[in-house]
Amino acid sequence: MGREMILLTGATGYLGRHLCHHLLDRGYRVTTLVRGRQEGMRARLAQALGPLGREPGVVEAFEGDITLPDCGLEAAVRRRLAREGVAAVIHCAGLTRFGSHLADEAQRHNLEGTRNVHALSRALDAGQFHHVSTAFVAGDASGTFDQEALDRGQGFHNPYEASKFAAELHLRQVHRAGEVLRIHRPSIVVGGHPLGLNQGASTVYTFLKALHFLRCCWRRDPGRMACWGVEEGETGLHLPMRVEGDPGLTVNLVSIDQVVEGIAASLDRPRPGLSSRTILGQDYTLERLRHEFSRAMGITGIRLVDAAAWREREMTPIERNFRRATASYLPYLRGSPRFPDCEKAAGWPVDPGRLARQFRRLLEDDRAGLGSQAMELLQVRGPEDYFHCLLDRRVGHSFLERIRFIDCRARFLVEDIPPFDRILHFRGGEVRYCDPDEREWDFCYRLDRPLFEAIVRGEEEIRRAFFAGRVRINGDKEAALKFGFLFDDHCRHLEQRVLEEVCA
């Protein structure tokens, strides 16, 4: 298709940046729709494409947001794109996190977002529409799941799967005869360059991150970990730990190269109609992954046990923490759908040992402290995640214990798009969200998202930021500053608290 224009969403993400790179290699002109204002948008594109050897200027970027009508593109931009002609829209943007508290967000991004991008594609009269979905629209469907199948009455393991399913269902409902609409369903995508720099690298990387985290805890305080049988052995760190999972279960890993080549190649074969294709790599048993990952990480003593053996005895604190960090993936260690009619993608299969060794090097180079690592593992990116974990007692346990004597309603107004605005009621060492109609509060902190994240990681303080004019306080200032002092103290000592948690 020569210098034809592709409109790509999600170019700052993991898959999108590799796809962008590959499309440029194939000679396409790539136009991207990126969140955020001009400056931030350029910086994030540079961050995504730079390590792949691309200047951000090689793509044209428009400010947009898939959750908005017309994806937030100005009318003049839409007119220009339509005039110049968009050969294909590839929709790769989405919310890829699994948290149960993100159900609304997942629908907004993955269902509404797909609806908006598809409508935009039609308005621009694009020649083809490509939707990047996931093999896991199969949810908990038992047995086999054909690549043209969709609604088999399955349930879903998380809001992410449900929202990706809903997006596909929507596309099927609105598809018109003659329209070229392709749905690509990769399995678990791994590899590429640079591993780990995709902020929040998840799936199999989460297991490697959790192992690295436990090693860092050992380095910080070997004595504390020793009572759980952790010791430095001749072949590496001996970390006796059970992980619940069926050792014989297979999971499919597909390399990023296989995925981007598969998607890009399909641009050359624009068959009218709607089709969906599962993009598979190779199957690996959990036992093989356990073995390869343990070896690459220099760790011995990890055992996969089935559900019955898991229940036989209580979890050790180390097992509990590892499980907590990898909880989102537990369903995938218990069962997995089969995709019998799908051909394996062409190209090099994934080498799990090599993947883990590369990732370990990146982890070792990263100087993040234990507190930041713990937050990363719990996928705490913003106030929604932090307070979700606080309410669940996955963070801040000792903080709540310490403020038992306090009864207050604190409003957190974190400015962003969309803003976070919730009131939390702290009382007797418990915390709950107030209902939206309960509008009374004692004090309100108003701050931006990066500052909030820095505070909960112990890198900034509410009180200091208040005196520097970066946190505004309304209502009872004195109570807010006292509460802020206790919260700052907790976050400042996060490293220590995390260690206590892991071993207690």
Ligand SMILES: NC(=O)c1ccc[n+]([C@@H]2O[C@H](COP(=O)([O-])OP(=O)(O)OC[C@H]3O[C@@H](n4cnc5c(N)ncnc54)[C@H](OP(=O)(O)O)[C@@H]3O)[C@@H](O)[C@H]2O)c1
């Ligand atoms: N990774 C996998 O293993 C895998 C497997 C199967 C399918 N998939 C599918 O592949 C697609 C990409 O996944 P990924 O792993 O590359 O995800 P990712 O790294 O989380 O990237 C998501 C991308 O979507 C963008 N985005 C999110 N919300 C947006 C919004 N409201 N407006 C505009 N852009 C928005 C993000 O932009 P910001 O930079 O602004 O956040 C980012 O560029 C997803 O649809 C996912 O379902 C991924």
